[in-house]
Amino acid sequence: xxxxxxxxxxxxxxxxxxxxxxxxxxxxxxxxxxxxxxxxxxxxxxxxxxxxxxxxxxxxxxxxxxxxxxxxxxxxxxxxxxxxxxxxxxxxxxxxxxxxxxxxxxxxxxxxxxxxxxxxxxxxxxxxxxxxxxxxxxxxxxxxxxxxxxxxxxxxxxxxxxxx
Amino acid sequence: xxxxxxxxxxxxxxxxxxxxxxxxxxxxxxxxxxxxxxxxxxxxxxxxxxxxxxxxxxxxxxxxxxxxxxxxxxxxxxxxxxxxxxxxxxxxxxxxxxxxxxxxxxxxxxxxxxxxxxxxxxxxxxxxxxxxxxxxxxxxxxxxxxxxxxxxxxxxxxxxxxxxxxxxxxxxxxxxxxxxxxxxxxxxxxxxxxxxxxxxxxxxxxxxxxxxxxxxxxxxxxxxxxxxxxxxxxxxxxxxxxxxxxxxxxxxxxxxxxxxxxxxxxxxxxxxxxxxxxxxxxxxxxxxxxxxxxxxxxxxxxxxxxxxxxxxxxxxxxxxxxxxxxxxxxxxxxxxxxxxxxxxxxxxxxxxxxxxxxxxxxxxxxxxxxxxxxxxxxxxxxxxxxxxxxxxxxxxxxxxxxxxxxxxxxxxxxxxxxxxxxxxxxxxxxxxxxxxxxxxxxxxxxxxxxxxxxxxxxxxxxxxxxxxxxxxxxxxxxxxxxxxxxxxxxxxxxxxxxxxxxxxxxxxxxxxxxxxxxxxxxxxxxxxxxxxxxxxxxxxxxxxxxxxxxxxxxxxxxxxxxxxxxxxxxxxxxxxxxxxxxxxxxxxxxxxxxxxxxxxxxxxxxxxxxxxxxxxxxxxxxxxxxxxxxxxxxxxxxxxxxxxxxxxxxxxxxxxxxxxxxxxxxxxxxxxxxxxxxxxxxxxxxxxxxxxxxxxxxxxxxxxxxxxxxxxxxxxxxxxxxxxxxxxxxxxxxxxxxxxxxxxxxxxxxxxxxxxxxxxxxxxxxxxxxxxxxxxxxxxxxxxxxxxxxxxxxxxxxxxxxxxxxxxxxx
Numbered sequence: 003x004x005x006x007x008x009x010x011x012x013x014x015x016x017x018x019x020x021x022x023x024x025x026x027x028x029x030x031x032x033x034x035x036x037x038x039x040x041x042x043x044x045x046x047x048x049x050x051x052x053x054x055x056x057x058x059x060x061x062x063x064x065x066x067x068x069x070x071x072x073x074x075x076x077x078x079x080x081x082x083x084x085x086x087x088x089x090x091x092x093x094x095x096x097x098x099x100x101x102x103x104x105x106x107x108x109x110x111x112x113x114x115x116x117x118x119x120x121x122x123x124x125x126x127x128x129x130x131x132x133x134x135x136x137x138x139x140x141x142x143x144x145x146x147x148x149x150x151x152x153x154x155x156x157x158x159x160x161x162x163x164x165x166x
Numbered sequence: 167x168x169x170x171x172x173x174x175x176x177x178x179x180x181x182x183x184x185x186x187x188x189x190x191x192x193x194x195x196x197x198x199x200x201x202x203x204x205x206x207x208x209x210x211x212x213x214x215x216x217x218x219x220x221x222x223x224x225x226x227x228x229x230x231x232x233x234x235x236x237x238x239x240x241x242x243x244x245x246x247x248x249x250x251x252x253x254x255x256x257x258x259x260x261x262x263x264x265x266x267x268x269x270x271x272x273x274x275x276x277x278x279x280x281x282x283x284x285x286x287x288x289x290x291x292x293x294x295x296x297x298x299x300x301x302x303x304x305x306x307x308x309x310x311x312x313x314x315x316x317x318x319x320x321x322x323x324x325x326x327x328x329x330x331x332x333x334x335x336x337x338x339x340x341x342x343x344x345x346x347x348x349x350x351x352x353x354x355x356x357x358x359x360x361x362x363x364x365x366x367x368x369x370x371x372x373x374x375x376x377x378x379x380x381x382x383x384x385x386x387x388x389x390x391x392x393x394x395x396x397x398x399x400x401x402x403x404x405x406x407x408x409x410x411x412x413x414x415x416x417x418x419x420x421x422x423x424x425x426x427x428x429x430x431x432x433x434x435x436x437x438x439x440x441x442x443x444x445x446x447x448x449x450x451x452x453x454x455x456x457x458x459x460x461x462x463x464x465x466x467x468x469x470x471x472x473x474x475x476x477x478x479x480x481x482x483x484x485x486x487x488x489x490x491x492x493x494x495x496x497x498x499x500x501x502x503x504x505x506x507x508x509x510x511x512x513x514x515x516x517x518x519x520x521x522x523x524x525x526x527x528x529x530x531x532x533x534x535x536x537x538x539x540x541x542x543x544x545x546x547x548x549x550x551x552x553x554x555x556x557x558x559x560x561x562x563x564x565x566x567x568x569x570x571x572x573x574x575x576x577x578x579x580x581x582x583x584x585x586x587x588x589x590x591x592x593x594x595x596x597x598x599x600x601x602x603x604x605x606x607x608x609x610x611x612x613x614x615x616x617x618x619x620x621x622x623x624x625x626x627x628x629x630x631x632x633x634x635x636x637x638x639x640x641x642x643x644x645x646x647x648x649x650x651x652x653x654x655x656x657x658x659x660x661x662x663x664x665x666x667x668x669x670x671x672x673x674x675x676x677x678x679x680x681x682x683x684x685x686x687x688x689x690x691x692x693x694x695x696x697x698x699x700x701x702x703x704x705x706x707x708x709x710x711x712x713x714x715x716x717x718x719x720x721x722x723x724x725x726x727x728x729x730x731x732x733x734x735x736x737x738x739x740x741x742x743x744x745x746x747x748x749x750x751x752x753x754x755x756x757x758x759x760x761x762x763x764x765x766x767x768x769x770x771x772x773x774x775x776x777x778x779x780x781x782x783x784x785x786x787x788x789x790x791x792x793x794x795x796x797x798x799x800x801x802x803x804x805x806x807x808x809x810x811x812x813x814x815x816x817x818x819x820x821x822x823x824x825x826x827x828x829x830x831x832x833x834x835x836x837x838x839x840x841x842x843x844x845x846x847x848x849x850x851x852x853x854x855x856x857x858x859x860x861x862x863x864x865x866x867x868x869x870x871x872x873x874x875x876x877x878x879x880x881x882x883x884x885x886x887x888x889x890x891x892x893x894x895x896x897x898x899x900x901x902x903x904x905x906x907x908x909x910x911x912x913x914x915x916x917x918x919x920x921x922x923x924x925x926x927x928x929x930x931x932x933x934x935x936x937x938x939x940x941x942x943x944x945x946x947x948x949x950x951x952x953x954x955x956x957x958x959x960x961x962x963x964x965x966x967x968x969x970x971x972x973x974x975x976x977x
Contacts, residue, residue: 042384045467049893097189104694142867144866
C-alpha cells in the first residue's frame with residue numbers, strides 16, 4: 003500500500019478530482035470511484051480491449067494504465083459518445099446490424115471504432131479488421147461488427163456531406 | 167385502433183413474431199455502456215474477497231500462517247479449510263457426483279487451487295493480504311498424463327480409497343485403479359468386436375481432443391449479501407443456471423431455499439464456463455455471513471483460465487469397419503477422459519461422459535460400442551460443455567475424423583463416403599446403435615445443397631492442380647477442403663433420463679397479460695448474449711397475437727422467475743422455448759372463451775387469426791387480443807376467473823437433433839504453417855427458425871470459437887503441472903484480423919415433437935466447425951500421406967506436420 007494522492011481527470015467533459023493510490027489502475031478509478039461502468043475488464047494484459055477508452059486523442063487500454071499516468075488528461079468513454087437522446091452513429095449501427103451479443107466487449111469496441119473512424123473516415127474492410135484487432139469479441143465472429151462499422155462510416159460521411 | 171383496416175399481412179408484420187429478423191431489445195443498454203454485469207454491482211459497505219492459490223500442482227500443505235496478512239491495512243478476514251470445516255463447507259459436491267475442496271484440505275491437486283480466501287475492504291487490500299499469507303508446501307509427484315496416472319502408485323485422492331487401500335466405488339460404480347473415476351459404456355461390445363473382426367475394411371485411429379477453455383470475455387464472479395436482520399441471502403452472480411445454484415446453495419449451506427434469492431444479472435458470455443458451482447461462490451457466502459457485509463468475488467483472467475471449467479481433454483481411440491464399397495458396418499470408440507483433480511463435469515447425472523454416445527453421428531451404423539474411462543490427474547477440474555451439449559463436440563469430432571480416415575483407407579472421396587452412409591430421410595425417427603432416437607433430418611438434401619453451393623467437384627479439380635503445381639515446384643501453398651456433416655443432440659432434456667443433482671431438466675415460462683394488452687413473461691433460463699429477450703417475445707407474439715414490442719421478457723431472478731434448469735447445451739429454445747409456446751397456448755385457450763363470451767357465440771365457433779379471435783365464417787365479427795386482455799380484467803364472465811395469466815413447465819419428450827453441412831477451403835503455406843481460410847460455407851438446419859438475424863449471428867460466433875479451438879486455443883501444462891497458457895498472451899482468442907467472412911445457408915426440417923418445431927442453433931457452428939477446420943488442415947496434406955495430427959493446428963504444429971512429411975526437403 004502506498005500513500006494516496008490527488009489526481010485530476012477530465013472524463014467525458016467533466017473535471018473529476020480523485021484521491022487514490024498511484025498504483026490504482028485507471029479502469030478501477032473509472033468504474034469504482036467515478037461509477038463509469040461502461041468500460042469493462044476482460045484480461046488485465048492489454049489483449050482484449052474491453053476496457054478501451056480514449057485518452058488525449060488515442061485509444062488506450064485503461065486496465066494497464068495507472069491513474070497516476072492519467073493525471074491531467076482528457077478521457078472519453080462509451081458514456082461520452084452518445085446517450086438516449088442522441089446515439090452515436092456507431093451505437094445505432096451496432097444495433098441495426100447485430101454487431102453485438104453479450105454486450106461485454108461492446109463499449110470498448112465502439113469506443114475504439116469511433117477513434118478508428120476519426121483517423122480514417124473511409125476504411126476498407128481490411129483496415130477495419132486491422133484497426134479493430136486490439137479488441138476481442140467472443141460472441142459475434144466480427145462479421146457483423148465490421149458491417150456495423152462500415153454502415154456507421156457511410157452514415158457519418160453522408161451527414162458530413164449534407165452539412166457541407 | 168386500426169385493427170379492422172390493416173391487411174392480414176400488415177397484422178402479421180406488426181407482431182414481429184417468429185421468422186422475422188427483429189432487432190434486439192437488449193442492444194440499447196449494451197451499446198450505451200449501461201449493461202448491468204456482476205462487477206458493476208456496488209453495495210454499501212461491500213467487501214472484496216480473493217484467493218491465495220497454490221503455485222504447485224500436487225503438494226501437501228504443511229501450514230498456513232495468516233497472521234501477517236491480518237496486519238495488512240484493509241484486510242478483515244482470512245478463511246482456510248479449518249474455518250470452513252466446522253460448517254461442513256470445506257468440501258462441496260460437484261455436479262458429477264464427486265466432491266471438491268472449497269479450500270485446500272491438507273493438500274492441493276492442481277496449480278491455482280484455492281488455498282485461502284482473503285476478505286478485505288477492496289481488491290487492492292485483498293491482493294496485499296494474499297501476498298502476506300504464508301503457506302508451507304511439500305511437493306508431491308505430479309501426474310499430468312492420464313495414462314501414466316492409471317498405472318501410477320501415487321494416490322491423488324486418498325479420500326476415494328477404502329481402508330484396505332482399494333479404490334472405493336464411485337458415483338458411477340466400480341473403479342479400476344485409485345486414480346480411476348468411472349467406466350461408462352454404451353452399445354454392444356461383443357457384436358461390435360465381431361463385426362469389426364470380420365469386416366472387409368477397418369480403419370483405426372487415435373486422436374487427442376486437447377484441453378481448452380470456454381473463456382467468456384467476462385470472467386466468473388459473484389456478490390453475496392447476507393441480511394442478518396431478516397435472514398435472507400441474496401447472491402448475484404454469473405450463473406448460467408440460477409435456480410440450480412439456489413438449490414445447491416441451500417443444500418450445502420443449510421439456509422432454507424425461500425431465504426435465498428439468486429440473481430443472474432447481464433452475463434458477458436458463458437459458453438459453459440458459468441454452469442458449475444465454484445469455491446468462490448461458497449467462500450463469498452461464508453464471508454458475508456462472517457462479516458455481515460456484502461462480499462464480492464471476481465476472477466481475474468488467470469484465475470479463470472487456470473481454475474474454473476476447462477473443456478474437452480479426451481483421448482479417443484476409434485475403429486471403424488466397412489464393406490469394400492464403403493458401407494459402414496461397425497464403430498468402436500474408447501475414450502480416456504482426463505478430468506483433473508476432481509470430477510466436476512457438468513453433465514446430466516446418468517451421463518458421466520455426457521452425450522458422447524451420439525458418436526455414430528449422421529450415419530446409419532448398425533453396430534457400435536463406446537467405453538469411456540474417467541481419470542484423475544493434477545489438473546484443474548471442470549469438463550464443461552464449451553458451446554456444446556455435453557460432449558457432443560468430442561463425439562462429432564471423433565466420427566468426422568473417423569470418416570476421413572476411413573476414406574483414406576478405402577481410397578475414396580470423403581464427401582461420397584458420407585453420402586452413402588447418411589441416415590436416409592425416411593428412416594426418421596431413427597434409433598441409433600448407441601441408444602438415441604433422432605427426431606428428424608434430411609441429410610442428403612442438406613449435403614447436396616452444400617456440395618453444389620461450393621462447387622465441390624470444381625474445388626477438388628483445383629486442389630489436384632495445386633498438388634501438381636506444388637510437386638512441380640510452382641507453389642509452396644497447399645489447398646485443404648474440410649468437410650463435416652454433424653448431428654447434434656441438444657435440449658436436455660426429458661426428466662425421465664436427464665437430471666442434474668436430482669433436478670429434472672424441464673424448463674418453464676410464466677406469462678402475465680396486462681389489462682391494456684401488453685405482457686411480461688418470465689423464464690427459467692438466462693441469456694448470456696443469445697438474445698432471449700428478443701426471441702422469446704417473438705415466439706409469444708406468434709402464439710398470443712400481441713406485438714413482440716409489447717412483451718417484456720425477464721430471466722435470472724429466482725424470486726420472480728419460475729424454476730428452470732438454465733441456459734447451456736442449446737436447451738433454451740428446445741425446452742424453455744417450448745414452455746413459452748405452451749404457456750402462450752394456455753393464454754390463447756382462455757382468450758378463446760373470453761372472446762366467445764364477448765361475441766355471444768359458443769367457444770367452438772371462434773377461431774384464432776393472427777392477433778384476434780374471429781367468428782367462424784364471419785370474419786367481420788372479431789375481438790382482438792388487446793380487447794380480450796382488457797375484458798379479462800373488467801368483465802364478470804360466468805365460469806371464468808378474472809385475469810389472464812399462464813404458466814407452463816415443459817418436460818420435453820425427446821431431445822432435438824439439429825444438423826448441418828459445412829465446408830472449409832483453406833490455403834496452407836507449407837514453409838510458415840500459416841493457414842489462410844479463404845472460404846467457409848455453413849448450412850444449418852435448426853428446424854423452425856425464430857429470428858434469422860440472430861441465427862446468423864450465432865453461426866458466425868460459433869464458427870469463430872471453433873476456429874480458435876481447431877487452430878490454436880489450448881490449456882497446456884508442462885510436466886510439473888504448470889499451466890503454460892494462463893493469460894491471453896498464450897491462450898488464443900482470434901481477433902477480427904484472423905477471422906474470415908462466413909457464408910451461411912439453411913434448410914428447415916422441423917422437430918416433430920417440439921411445439922413450434924425449433925431445435926436450437928447456438929452451439930451447432932462450434933460443434934460442426936471444429937472438425938471442419940481440422941479436416942481442412944488434414945485434407946491439405948492427405949496427398950502427402952497424412953492420416954492424423956492432433957489439434958490445435960497452430961502454425962508451429964502445421965509447420966511440423968509439413969516437415970515430418972518431408973515437404974521442406976523439396977523446395
